[in-house]
Amino acid sequence: MMDFLATIGRRSLATFERLGRGTLFLLQVCARLGFLFSRPSLTLVQVWAVGVQSLVIIGVSGAFVGMVLGLQGYNTLVTFGTEESLGVVVAKSLCRELGPVLTALLFAGRAGSALTAEIGLMKATEQIPALEMMGVDPLRRLIVPRYVAGIISMPLLATIFTAIGILGGYFCGVGLLGVDEGAFWSQMQLHTALGTDIGNGVVVKSIVFGAVVTWIALFEGFDAVPTSEGVSQATTRTVVNSSLAVLALDFVLTGLMFD
Amino acid sequence: MARRAIVREPVRPDQPRTGGGGNAVRLAVIEMPSVMQDPTHTQMPHDPLVTLEDVSFARGSRVIFDGVNIEIPRGKITAILGPSGGGKTTLLRLIGGQLEPASGKVTVFGRNVQGLNTAELFAMRRRIGMLFQSGALLTDLDVFENVAFPLREHTHLPESMIRTIVLMKLEVVGLRNARRLYPRELSGGMARRVALARAIALDPLMVLYDEPFAGQDPISMGILVRLIKQLNRALNLTSVIVSHDVIETASIADQMYLIADGKVVESGPPATMKSSATPAVVQFMQGLPDGPMPFHFPGADYLTDLIDGASP
Numbered sequence: 178m179m180d181f182l183a184t185i186g187r188r189s190l191a192t193f194e195r196l197g198r199g200t201l202f203l204l205q206v207c208a209r210l211g212f213l214f215s216r217p218s219l220t221l222v223q224v225w226a227v228g229v230q231s232l233v234i235i236g237v238s239g240a241f242v243g244m245v246l247g248l249q250g251y252n253t254l255v256t257f258g259t260e261e262s263l264g265v266v267v268a269k270s271l272c273r274e275l276g277p278v279l280t281a282l283l284f285a286g287r288a289g290s291a292l293t294a295e296i297g298l299m300k301a302t303e304q305i306p307a308l309e310m311m312g313v314d315p316l317r318r319l320i321v322p323r324y325v326a327g328i329i330s331m332p333l334l335a336t337i338f339t340a341i342g343i344l345g346g347y348f349c350g351v352g353l354l355g356v357d358e359g360a361f362w363s364q365m366q367l368h369t370a371l372g373t374d375i376g377n378g379v380v381v382k383s384i385v386f387g388a389v390v391t392w393i394a395l396f397e398g399f400d401a402v403p404t405s406e407g408v409s410q411a412t413t414r415t416v417v418n419s420s421l422a423v424l425a426l427d428f429v430l431t432g433l434m435f436d
Numbered sequence: 437m438a439r440r441a442i443v444r445e446p447v448r449p450d451q452p453r454t455g456g457g458g459n460a461v462r463l464a465v466i467e468m469p470s471v472m473q474d475p476t477h478t479q480m481p482h483d484p485l486v487t488l489e490d491v492s493f494a495r496g497s498r499v500i501f502d503g504v505n506i507e508i509p510r511g512k513i514t515a516i517l518g519p520s521g522g523g524k525t526t527l528l529r530l531i532g533g534q535l536e537p538a539s540g541k542v543t544v545f546g547r548n549v550q551g552l553n554t555a556e557l558f559a560m561r562r563r564i565g566m567l568f569q570s571g572a573l574l575t576d577l578d579v580f581e582n583v584a585f586p587l588r589e590h591t592h593l594p595e596s597m598i599r600t601i602v603l604m605k606l607e608v609v610g611l612r613n614a615r616r617l618y619p620r621e622l623s624g625g626m627a628r629r630v631a632l633a634r635a636i637a638l639d640p641l642m643v644l645y646d647e648p649f650a651g652q653d654p655i656s657m658g659i660l661v662r663l664i665k666q667l668n669r670a671l672n673l674t675s676v677i678v679s680h681d682v683i684e685t686a687s688i689a690d691q692m693y694l695i696a697d698g699k700v701v702e703s704g705p706p707a708t709m710k711s712s713a714t715p716a717v718v719q720f721m722q723g724l725p726d727g728p729m730p731f732h733f734p735g736a737d738y739l740t741d742l743i744d745g746a747s748p
């Protein structure tokens with residue numbers, strides 16, 4: 178019994194300690210954000226690595242999710258004879274939830290794990306100590322450009338995901354199942370608001386998710402035990418923790434935004 | 437206040453040939469706070485550049501240094517010998533301020549390393565070139581860009597000049613024509629030489645070599661030994677070599693320290709070390725298996741370990 182309590186105590190202490198170190202890391206990174214403007218090309222390269230390299234998986238997933246939404250939405254709506262509203266269903270669910278959340282989950286798996294592995298391996302192969310010994314601040318030179326690139330890329334990827342998803346829904350609903358094309362688009366236009374649906378959903382949510390996923394990924398890499406085993410564990414933790422964080426945050430944000 | 441120092445001087449005859457004809461110039465534009473500059477210029481020339489006073493350091497419960505005193509004289513080659521795992525890399529990290537001693541004082545260029553703030557520490561490190569044991573090249577950059585890296589980070593030199601400097605440094609280590617290879621395409625010894633070129637890219641005051649001779653074939657070993665000596669003289673460097681290659685190190689060192697069991701066992705010029713009668717020095721200098729220095733990691737005795745099957 179005492180052992181059990183001690184284990185719980187030790188575990189939670191360790192968790193809080195990591196949380197504290199992670200927060201400190203975030204603050205240190207934020208304090209160096211100004212570096213961004215003196216070397217913008219470094220960030221551009223990372224936008225390529227983090228964002229552009231994720232385009233394929235985001236596009237393909239968006240298309241399939243949109244098509245499934247089209248099919249399922251049609252099957253439900255047609256029983257009530259309201260299949261013209263298919264456009265609204267597809268667009269709203271993609272903008273508000275599926276677009277930002279699924280993009281963030283895919284982003285964590287594709288870009289987040291790559292960031293952790295990259296930074297962790299740089300630590301394991303003494304590249305980060307070497308930077309420090311050369312008088313180069315690794316937080317500024319390595320972490321800041323990657324962090325900003327993550328925050329820039331996520332909303333762009335979520336927008337692309339959502340747009341392709343809507344086209345997927347259109348393809349299934351209008352192309353395959355014969356929903357009226359005019360009704361599909363006009364209903365969507367009428368009932369989707371720029372501020373609440375697109376602004377809150379695609380923009381705000383995905384910026385928050387991008388900031389959190391990239392933060393977790395970079396911290397796990399920077400904090401990894403510098404061995405191949407340590408790096409692989411850190412990569413796993415990145416995917417698990419950032420996925421959980423995205424889902425939990427989504428609940429909170431949804432509660433705040435759409436009451 | 438950052439001051440920009442521009443060093444421009446013709447190649448002296450005793451400098452290693454760096455190719456590119458006779459009009460080669462040595463150029464470095466380095467921004468550094470003036471505080472870091474002054475001590476090195478105002479001190480007497482025979483003042484030690486680095487001192488470790490009574491330094492102790494432990495990893496967990498394992499004591500690695502226990503009251504170590506070392507002086508690195510300016511302009512000389514100092515060798516630090518010690519068994520594998522004896523804390524030689526740790527020592528270099530203490531000098532570079534990456535680790536803090538549990539007690540004692542590390543002074544570099546006349547300043548206490550523990551008393552420096554981050555900016556001062558980074559400015560100090562810019563004057564130190566460090567050759568890492570593994571090379572520690574940046575894996576996403578090719579050889580050329582790796583050597584150019586410190587120049588791009590710390591100077592505002594035009595591209596043509598960066599190219600000239602990088603090619604000169606690569607010529608010195610014999611890898612000018614390997615400049616488009618990536619670190620994964622280099623052998624361990626080649627990577628170490630690229631790392632050396634990178635370490636001297638900014639014309640540092642002091643170079644720390646961590647095991648420079650490990651993994652070198654006899655030819656490049658010989659060249660490297662001479663190179664370290666020549667660099668030290670031509671660039672007026674101070675060199676610290678950490679090694680367990682006794683013969684090579686002894687051939688170029690001005691001063692040697694032998695570290696074992698967290699203490700300095702003996703120090704002096706190579707000749708004194710070779711003729712020393714201290715058992716640990718004799719054992720290390722001649723590579724004898726029996727002596728005061730254990731080959732085994734400390735712990736239970738072999739026989740008891742084999743017989744006593746209970747311990748993991």
Ligand SMILES: Nc1ncnc2c1ncn2[C@@H]1O[C@H](COP(=O)(O)OP(=O)(O)OP(=O)(O)O)[C@@H](O)[C@H]1O
Nearest residue numbers: 495500518519520521522523524525526527569680
């Ligand atoms: N990050 C670390 N955490 C815990 N212990 C460490 C760490 N790094 C090194 N050590 C321990 O410190 C001791 C000294 O390590 P160090 O790397 O300085 O040895 P070394 O003299 O450079 O050895 P070698 O000649 O093999 O490179 C070793 O026994 C090692 O077990």
Ligand SMILES: [Mg+2]
Nearest residue numbers: 524525569646
């Ligand atoms: Mg070592």
